[in-house]
Amino acid sequence: MNNLERLKLEIQQSGFTDSELSIFLEESNLSPTVTYDTSSNESKRAILQTALSCLEAIANNPNYFKNMKIDDMTVSSFAESITNRIDQLERKLRSMTINQSETGSSTFMLFNR
Known part of the structure; x- marks a missing residue:
């Protein structure tokens, strides 16, 4: 894939x-044709960041927020759903570790000389 x-x-x-x-x-510095690396935390983070950018682009389209009803979903439901999904992705990205050492532990440099 x-x-x-x-x-x-x-x-x-x-x-x-x-x-x-x-x-x-x-x-997001990813090539579309390169094989997705399932073991890389950086690849997963980049894909989620890209998905977030896509959803934000959808949310910026005012045509989706007209007064209309499709099947059993109203426009306000769509707006709430996409906002919830954007918030969910942002929380997930913030909670993911950025760098992991070979032992699997996270490192964070608070002070740097």
């Missing part, structure tokens, strides 16, 4: 084309 396919799993049916998603990935 490449990075583009992994991003599509994260933001299913978002309405973005492959070229648009590729731009989002490249902005």
Whole structure:
């Protein structure tokens, strides 16, 4: 599975084309055609950051916030749902460790000379 396919799993049916998603990935310093590394915390963090950027782009589109009802979902439900998902991704990104040593422990430098 490449990075583009992994991003599509994260933001299913978002309405973005492959070229648009590729731009989002490249902005996160990921190549769309490179194989996704499941063991890398940095790759997972970059994919989640890219998904967050995609959802924020969707949230910036005022056409999704018109007064309309689709099936059993109202527009206000859509607005709440996307805001909740953005908040969830932001919390998840903040809680992920940035750097891990080979032993798996997290390091944080509070003071630097």
